[in-house]
Amino acid sequence: MAARIIVFGNQKGGTGKSTLAMHLTVSLLNQGYKVATIDVDARQGTFSRYIENRSKTKLISPEILVSTHTTLLGDVNDSKAVVEKNNKEKFEELMRTRREFDFIIIDTPGSDDYLSRLAHSYADVIITPMNESFIDLDLLVKVQDADSKTLKPSIYAESVWDQKKERVIRDKGVIDWIVLVNRMSSIGSNNRQELEKVLVALSKRIGFRLAKGFKERVIFRELFRTGLTILDKNSPLSQMSLSHIAARQELNELLHTLNITPKGKYPDESEDRVVVSA
Numbered sequence: 001m002a003a004r005i006i007v008f009g010n011q012k013g014g015t016g017k018s019t020l021a022m023h024l025t026v027s028l029l030n031q032g033y034k035v036a037t038i039d040v041d042a043r044q045g046t047f048s049r050y051i052e053n054r055s056k057t058k059l060i061s062p063e064i065l066v067s068t069h070t071t072l073l074g075d076v077n078d079s080k081a082v083v084e085k086n087n088k089e090k091f092e093e094l095m096r097t098r099r100e101f102d103f104i105i106i107d108t109p110g111s112d113d114y115l116s117r118l119a120h121s122y123a124d125v126i127i128t129p130m131n132e133s134f135i136d137l138d139l140l141v142k143v144q145d146a147d148s149k150t151l152k153p154s155i156y157a158e159s160v161w162d163q164k165k166e167r168v169i170r171d172k173g174v175i176d177w178i179v180l181v182n183r184m185s186s187i188g189s190n191n192r193q194e195l196e197k198v199l200v201a202l203s204k205r206i207g208f209r210l211a212k213g214f215k216e217r218v219i220f221r222e223l224f225r226t227g228l229t230i231l232d233k234n235s236p237l238s239q240m241s242l243s244h245i246a247a248r249q250e251l252n253e254l255l256h257t258l259n260i261t262p263k264g265k266y267p268d269e270s271e272d273r274v275v276v277s278a
């Protein structure tokens with residue numbers, strides 16, 4: 001079986017792509033899967049930095065699991081065309097190692113470039129986090145009237161459609177596009193309810209599934225320097241708060257949406273999902 005390829009993408013910057021890519025990677029490693037990771041956002045390199053920090057922590061805590069990571073960097077001495085050609089070849093070479101892994105997680109930049117498009121076209125799943133804001137929605141799909149009847153796909157939605165076509169042409173594969181709201185405020189607001197209503201209404205027409213999202217939680221950013229996450233037993237948290245348990249639950253919900261269970265288990269054998277509200 002070839003690895004399932006999960007790409008985090010959204011041409012809007014700062015929506016949580018790298019953060020969620022890292023947390024999904026650690027979830028999968030801890031469930032017993034072999035995971036490769038690729039950072040095609042080398043200019044910013046957040047995903048690579050997170051994994052680099054994790055590798056350093058592994059030197060003192062060898063039990064920590066780390067993915068096989070590749071950053072696609074350009075040589076500053078080469079021309080843009082040479083860098084693009086080399087990165088494309090490297091990316092395609094990585095795709096040929098698919099049988100060695102269960103999952104390949106790819107982080108892409110918050111902007112459009114050839115490598116990001118190439119990565120999207122190899123995806124089995126595209127996960128698009130967005131902020132709890134109509135501005136973010138507008139960058140996904142232009143709603144042209146108040147009752148959302150007239151739509152114009154955004155550049156990103158059009159780009160996903162193009163990559164879906166690329167994928168069909170290459171291997172007749174189907175890309176599952178998932179959108180989720182990240183950094184939700186703790187207090188339910190009219191804005192969120194309105195946004196969710198519009199997203200549900202749009203999902204069929206634009207062709208994505210709407211997943212349960214993630215709340216704004218300090219725990220999703222405070223462990224970056226150690227490369228650890230809330231899922232690591234040795235994370236330097238003195239005690240688990242309700243918010244931490246809820247954060248884990250949100251990650252479990254994402255695995256559930258992706259139909260992923262611990263390696264070797266079937267969906268009905270996985271642990272019951274306890275509902276915690278925090």
Ligand SMILES: Nc1ncnc2c1ncn2[C@@H]1O[C@H](COP(=O)(O)OP(=O)(O)OP(=O)(O)O)[C@@H](O)[C@H]1O
Binds near residue numbers: 016
């Ligand atoms: N659920 C969350 N709760 C709290 N902070 C979060 C959450 N998700 C992301 N963040 C924070 O939001 C900021 C943006 O996150 P991140 O860098 O992962 O976004 P990105 O989409 O990868 O950005 P870019 O497009 O620039 O690559 C970071 O400071 C990160 O720590």
Ligand SMILES: [Mg+2]
Binds near residue numbers: 019044047108
């Ligand atoms: Mg990023």
